[in-house]
Amino acid sequence: MDTLDLSRLQFAVVTIYHYFFVPMSIALAALTAGLQTAWRRTGKQRYRDLTMLVGKLLMATFAVGIVTGLVQEFQFGLSWSEFARFYGDVFGPTLAIEGMLAFFLEATFLGLWFFGWDRLSPRLHLATIWIVSIGTVISAFVILAANSFMQNPVAYDIDPETGRARLENFSDLLLNPVNLAAFPHTIAGAAMTGGALLLTIGAWRAWRSPGALTHRDHHSWRLLARLGAWVSLVAGVAVAITGDHLGKVITQVQPMKMAAAEALYRTESGAPFSIFALGGADGGEPFFSLDIPYLLSILAIGDPTATVLGIDDLQAQYVELYGPGNYVPWIPVAYWSFRLMIGAGMLVAAIAALVLWRTRKMRPLDRSGRVGRLLLASLPVLPLLPLAANTFGWIFTETARQPWLAFGLFFTADGVSPGLTEAEVLASLLAFTVLYGILAVIWTRLILHLARQDLSPDPDAPASDSRDHATSAPSY
Amino acid sequence: MDLATVWFALIALCWVLFFVLEGFDFGVGMLAPILGRGSDQRGAAVRTIGPVWDGNEVWLVAAIGVMFAAFPDWYAALLSGLYLPFVLILLALAVRGIALEFRGKKDDGGWRRRCDLALAGSSLAAAALFGAVFGAFAGGLPLGADGEVAASGGALARSLAGLGSPAALLGAVTGVLLAGLLGSTYLGLRTTGPVRDRARAVAPVLAAVLIVLAGVAALFGPLSIGGLALVIVALAGVAVLARAGREALAFAVTALVMAAVTVAILVADFPVLLASSLDPAWSVTLAGAAASPMALRTISIAGIVVLPGVIAYQAFAYWVFRKRVASEPVPT
Numbered sequence: 001m002d003t004l005d006l007s008r009l010q011f012a013v014v015t016i017y018h019y020f021f022v023p024m025s026i027a028l029a030a031l032t033a034g035l036q037t038a039w040r041r042t043g044k045q046r047y048r049d050l051t052m053l054v055g056k057l058l059m060a061t062f063a064v065g066i067v068t069g070l071v072q073e074f075q076f077g078l079s080w081s082e083f084a085r086f087y088g089d090v091f092g093p094t095l096a097i098e099g100m101l102a103f104f105l106e107a108t109f110l111g112l113w114f115f116g117w118d119r120l121s122p123r124l125h126l127a128t129i130w131i132v133s134i135g136t137v138i139s140a141f142v143i144l145a146a147n148s149f150m151q152n153p154v155a156y157d158i159d160p161e162t163g164r165a166r167l168e169n170f171s172d173l174l175l176n177p178v179n180l181a182a183f184p185h186t187i188a189g190a191a192m193t194g195g196a197l198l199l200t201i202g203a204w205r206a207w208r209s210p211g212a213l214t215h216r217d218h219h220s221w222r223l224l225a226r227l228g229a230w231v232s233l234v235a236g237v238a239v240a241i242t243g244d245h246l247g248k249v250i251t252q253v254q255p256m257k258m259a260a261a262e263a264l265y266r267t268e269s270g271a272p273f274s275i276f277a278l279g280g281a282d283g284g285e286p287f288f289s290l291d292i293p294y295l296l297s298i299l300a301i302g303d304p305t306a307t308v309l310g311i312d313d314l315q316a317q318y319v320e321l322y323g324p325g326n327y328v329p330w331i332p333v334a335y336w337s338f339r340l341m342i343g344a345g346m347l348v349a350a351i352a353a354l355v356l357w358r359t360r361k362m363r364p365l366d367r368s369g370r371v372g373r374l375l376l377a378s379l380p381v382l383p384l385l386p387l388a389a390n391t392f393g394w395i396f397t398e399t400a401r402q403p404w405l406a407f408g409l410f411f412t413a414d415g416v417s418p419g420l421t422e423a424e425v426l427a428s429l430l431a432f433t434v435l436y437g438i439l440a441v442i443w444t445r446l447i448l449h450l451a452r453q454d455l456s457p458d459p460d461a462p463a464s465d466s467r468d469h470a471t472s473a474p475s476y
Numbered sequence: 477m478d479l480a481t482v483w484f485a486l487i488a489l490c491w492v493l494f495f496v497l498e499g500f501d502f503g504v505g506m507l508a509p510i511l512g513r514g515s516d517q518r519g520a521a522v523r524t525i526g527p528v529w530d531g532n533e534v535w536l537v538a539a540i541g542v543m544f545a546a547f548p549d550w551y552a553a554l555l556s557g558l559y560l561p562f563v564l565i566l567l568a569l570a571v572r573g574i575a576l577e578f579r580g581k582k583d584d585g586g587w588r589r590r591c592d593l594a595l596a597g598s599s600l601a602a603a604a605l606f607g608a609v610f611g612a613f614a615g616g617l618p619l620g621a622d623g624e625v626a627a628s629g630g631a632l633a634r635s636l637a638g639l640g641s642p643a644a645l646l647g648a649v650t651g652v653l654l655a656g657l658l659g660s661t662y663l664g665l666r667t668t669g670p671v672r673d674r675a676r677a678v679a680p681v682l683a684a685v686l687i688v689l690a691g692v693a694a695l696f697g698p699l700s701i702g703g704l705a706l707v708i709v710a711l712a713g714v715a716v717l718a719r720a721g722r723e724a725l726a727f728a729v730t731a732l733v734m735a736a737v738t739v740a741i742l743v744a745d746f747p748v749l750l751a752s753s754l755d756p757a758w759s760v761t762l763a764g765a766a767a768s769p770m771a772l773r774t775i776s777i778a779g780i781v782v783l784p785g786v787i788a789y790q791a792f793a794y795w796v797f798r799k800r801v802a803s804e805p806v807p808t
């Protein structure tokens with residue numbers, strides 16, 4: 001692999017890894033704020049216990065998010081300096097404003113929240129976690145605006161002297177139609193990520209561990225499981241609706257991306273949606289395929305008989321527009337990541353709905369039946385499914401944009417730092433990969449450790465043992 | 477003063493705040509295992525920065541983000557030119573953040589010891605690397621006509637150009653010692669009992685070594701005689717104040733020294749932002765690297781509205797956690 005390929009691989013590793021923790025932080029911040037509000041309103045101990053648990057999950061997740069996010073911010077200058085020069089005028093302000101406006105809020109107020117239980121008035125203390133939550137959402141919106149520019153460049157012109165992009169209007173940059181569609185889709189995906197984690201921990205503790213049904217925390221765990229299930233289910237519906245809308249916007253601005261998602265080579269009217277196909281990714285006829293008639297035309301354009309442009313026609317079109325070259329992204333990756341994204345997301349929503357149905361009206365999550373056994377057995381994979389869906393979503397978004405860095409404007413191959421050597425990228429790629437692997441193990445073990453703790457102190461335990469529980473502040 | 481100059485000043489402010497604030501929390505991280513005997517004392521030392529380190533580190537995010545926004549060429553040349561040093565900084569900061577945040581999440585002595593060790597090592601590494609990068613930056617980089625450090629000689633030559641120069645080595649040692657001095661005066665200010673006593677004893681030693689180092693810097697050129705005299709007076713003052721138990725003043729004077737060093741490095745070649753050691757024509761300059769007026773106006777509006785608020789609520793956070801941290805176990 002050359003410097004360009006290695007740099008792309010490094011960008012993928014760093015970005016995908018960072019994005020495991022971002023949606024989880026967004027969701028856990030909002031859920032902590034919601035639980036603490038419920039506690040303040042009702043005064044019920046179980047809301048307080050759950051606030052503590054979810055807050056600790058948030059702290060651990062946020063810490064990994066912040067250190068991997070730092071790498072993200074440096075990356076454009078480290079490996080993609082030519083792109084940073086070209087795109088700095090547009091991208092720089094979004095990064096600067098995200099840092100100044102949102103990230104300071106998140107970091108400072110999260111510290112105040114976690115350590116401020118004894119030192120702030122209850123009202124002010126509750127406000128701090130809401131401020132954190134608002135900060136995470138502002139961050140997401142501003143950063144997605146920067147990414148949306150790469151999908152659909154708006155609000156810029158090209159400096160005739162330097163040939164670089166120049167910001168024209170910041171509010172137009174934020175209000176990019178792709179951003180307005182991608183932001184709710186991303187937030188819904190984030191909610192699903194946090195919901196699935198809570199559902200798993202709650203269900204595991206309420207029903208899976210021995211003696212769980214008689215444990216003093218049983219009702220709190222049950223509450224956590226059902227809260228997580230509701231969040232996942234509602235998020236699943238929201239993901240579908242917002243995803244449908246985003247798909248239509250993308251069909252408008254990046255028709256090649258949607259054609260790649262479907263491996264649709266020839267332009268068709270009343271195009272079917274392919275659920276599954278074997279062979280034919282190179283443009284030939286697949287030897288097996290399962291299609292839903294008219295669905296692609298409906299999804300892409302909103303009309304069953306509408307014409308959807310195929311890859312071959314688009315390639316010819318782009319050659320005319322941008323000059324000779326290959327404008328077709330890597331089709332099998334686009335086709336399968338798109339399907340795996342949808343499949344993983346829908347599976348989470350289905351599991352959540354099933355858990356809600358089977359635990360209705362105070363019923364326990366029955367593990368005697370085949371469905372019950374299957375549900376409980378699916379728990380260890382459940383928190384990974386939304387992570388997979390998010391990841392496949394981003395892989396689809398970013399690889400089906402190739403060969404462009406900024407669509408129609410700037411090629412990926414032109415963006416890499418010119419002075420960079422293979423050895424440097426290889427060394428840093430290995431270092432990041434090893435460190436991130438270790439971090440993943442530590443983070444997972446810590447989350448498991450936190451999930452295994454009891455929520456409320458054991459009334460029979462000797463007092464000297466309860467230093468951590470004695471003050472209302474979590475220990476540090 | 478045009479907007480580009482204003483933003484240069486604000487970037488300098490971000491770096492100053494980062495080096496002063498994260499400087500003392502690097503120092504606390506390095507010193508916690510030395511000044512704290514046993515888990516309770518080490519825990520007390522770490523608790524002095526627990527609530528605030530996250531907010532301190534964001535000044536780096538702000539500094540880099542604003543550099544990118546206001547001077548994309550500066551950001552691109554500096555980061556790609558010092559590729560490996562910055563990668564090492566990011567690795568050190570990652571280990572550090574995780575060690576800090578995770579040490580208290582498990583009630584287990586071995587876990588805490590490992591976290592303390594990781595925290596100390598990564599804090600030391602981060603302080604040294606930032607010092608080296610700023611030292612290299614002050615000496616200029618071998619920038620070519622395209623604004624990039626030339627790759628002739630391969631990866632090793634490129635990173636040695638960044639980290640192997642005398643200026644970088646001097647910077648690394650200075651960075652560690654200044655962070656240590658900030659950390660020890662801060663610990664003196666924020667703790668009670670044996671940790672405070674040891675912090676008060678260690679600060680004068682660090683100040684004395686820094687005075688020697690300033691002498692070396694004056695010999696090699698980067699420090700004028702007047703500057704040397706000023707540094708000696710300030711550091712001697714820190715030593716006296718720390719011994720006398722006037723920790724707030726000692727910390728404030730150390731912070732001023734750190735701020736002065738940072739500003740001196742940043743403005744040394746102004747309006748050249750990053751000097752090319754090959755040909756002055758290839759240097760990155762204020763006018764040449766500035767973003768378009770629209771980009772500068774955009775971040776100006778955000779900066780004028782937001783930054784005073786940031787400073788106000790960070791000050792509020794420090795005020796909330798102003799009480800000294802005791803190293804005795806919390807009575808139950």
